Amino acid sequence: MRDFLPIIKTFKKKKTAPILLAFQIAVTFMVLVNAIYMISDRNDIIARPVGVDIANTLSVITNLSDEQGDLVNQLEDDLIALKSIYGVVNAAPMTALPLEGWGSYLDVRFDPDEEYVASSGYFGSNEDVIDTLGLRLVAGESFLASDIQTTELNGIHKSAKILITKALAEKISPDDWRAILGKSIYFNKEPHEVIGVIERLQNAWSSWSMVEYTVISSVRETNHSQRYVIRVEPGQMESVIKTIPEVLLTHANKRIETIETLSEIKKRSYQADVANNQLLTSVCIGLTIITLFGILGQAKFTINRRIKQIGTRRALGASKSQVVGYFMLENAIISTIGVVIGILAAIILNNQFVELLSITPVPVNFLLFGAGAIVLLGQLAVAYPVSQAAKVSPAITTKG
């Protein structure tokens, strides 16, 4: 530590290079901390559970055709065919799929003439929905077969019994979410009785702040483009996917639009986030390498200039480790100055950044952790040139 004062004195004499390095470290620190925070923030969002066993659930979109007569019969035939496949646990019709990015949403009201209290995603299905999606009922009960209504389009307008997610229940009934059971909520002026609360089910839009608010209504629709969800036993996915066309394509008018696992749908839903994370990661890696080079080059440059000085110190009795210690400390001081500027800038600029790019501000512990990491990184980068410097022979003072 007694090297501290001499180091500061040297800075005063030759200040440009250390200032540049400190500034560079400040910018690097700012970018790294922000970028890594954004990456982890996004990863947390992507890791949120959908509420469904996505690896063992798949969706089929197929047509119901007017030429084949009654649509309801076709729907029931399809379901019987799908359930008959070996390895299928259960199957249900659905008006839209979790994270599909397309579907209906609604505004929830307690009184049709009042302001809405929440918005929510909407799925219409039948009594098999809980079992098929593997949902957990935390209060109330599921649909009975006798609850199910049928319509061709716009099931959302039909007054019906509904299930809602716990997140939505807590939002609209904050004091006691269980109290929502048995009450009616309105959308589009029609009352809907809440008969059950499910633990979790994300709706169709992963980027929506209300993705956890979902309503499942006991209205099945017979769309011309019909969606089914199917849960399979673990390990049976591939064979089930192979068998589906065989059992569904029973006549010339029948088509299959898509067969997709819910994992694939989730992947597509977050593809922009994953891509941005990749971009951020490559920026971080590039920046770290460049800064390491900068620190390394800077150390080499100062050491080369001070070969004689090192020799003199060694001649006067400084040990190798003392020489190493001197340069390590010098680098640590520069890094710390850089990091302090970085933290100040982060605090000052963060508000602007947050407003400009609508990102969440970086928490303080993250800043401190990042600061530690950067100083450590600097020490690592400086280690090699410094170990070379320690090898300078004291005899150099006697030359020239």
Added chain:
Amino acid sequence: MYFYYFKLALLSLRKTPLLTLLMVAMIAIGIGATMTTYTISYMMSKDPIPNKSANLYQVQLDSLNYEFADNDILPNTIAYQDVQALLKSDIPKNHVALGAIQTEIGPIDNPSIERQTLEVRTATSDFFAMFEVPFLHGGGWSEQDGKDAAQVAVLSKETNGWLFNGENSVGRTFYFGKDTYRVIGVLDDWNPLPKYYELSYAAFKKPNGVFIPFNTQIKNEFLTLKLISNYCWKEPDDQSFAALLTSECMWIIFWVELSNAQDRDQYQAFIDNHAKEQQALGRFPRRIFNKLLPLKEYLTDEEIVSDDSKMAVWLAALFLLVCLLNCMSLMIAKFDAKAGEIGLRRAVGASQNDIIKQFAIELSVIGLAGGLLGLLFAKLGLMAAANTYHYLHSGLMQMNSQLLMSTVMLAVVSSLLFGLYPITKASRMQPSSQLKSL
């Protein structure tokens, strides 16, 4: 004189090849990263139709019975009843109603090609003139054909390549669902970026491969809910298509081209008047509030350029800053090592200005080399981006000549800017201090 400095510069660069290479690489990496992200953001936000973007407006009508979102925000789509009324106006130079459907398409006489389900754009006849769509063969449908719901279609170049081997297919027929449709036009390459006339989720996807008249969709009762934004705030009377048409459901995108402010005011009066008439009939229950949303505002409102891409540019710019700071340290080291040479040149009569000129030229050479190498890096970066952002249109990952030029410019200017301090510092050196050691 400058040529001599240029020679000196090359000489000096050759003397310290490693340092030179490092400086060039630093600039190149920074420039490459910045231009990669900037290109994507620039291509996303550029004016898709510069010569008429000021004249294009999306029509938005408040036919709802309650507040949609924030008070001023209205759905992007309008109801069929209103479309019918608006199409009667002759104030706009062009107006177009847009829908989209999905159907199976296949060739009639070539069994080796399997049918495919394609997304089809349905539009009224002004579509091609209004959005300046280029034709390779034939043309769009006439107003009369449009009104008569003729079973005609315009194919994109790609679809024509798939269905008809890229031949001039005008007059030939193909399977469109259960019917046969006649080709009346084939488009040339056409990739407006962003695809502004569409719903925002599809802004960076390719235009649809098939176009048919809007009335043909209506007459044949085609409807693909997945492809439209259907806002039904009031339930239709029944499940039929006819009921949808007479309902309050808002699902049709409507654009108008208005040549000047006078037409604009006139048209605004026209749609307000339409709303008042409808109000008298019991529609438009809440208020008379109709918007002609200029194209540019539409693009900003819909946040077509994502915050993510803006953020990427910021990060890359900071990255460039770090690279340049690094480069600046290297410059200082370099000029420091050349102190003896500077002293000698000054002693034999070179002025401070001469030294500045000489080093500025040396740095310009480095900057230029960095810029050119940076272009290569940006090209590689964009290739990687095209891979990472595979779901976006690849046209976003291409530089135009303007961007190419500005890349090199940015490299030279920024290296000179960051060289300013090292150069002046070097030029101020006292000759005497250096000559002693020579």
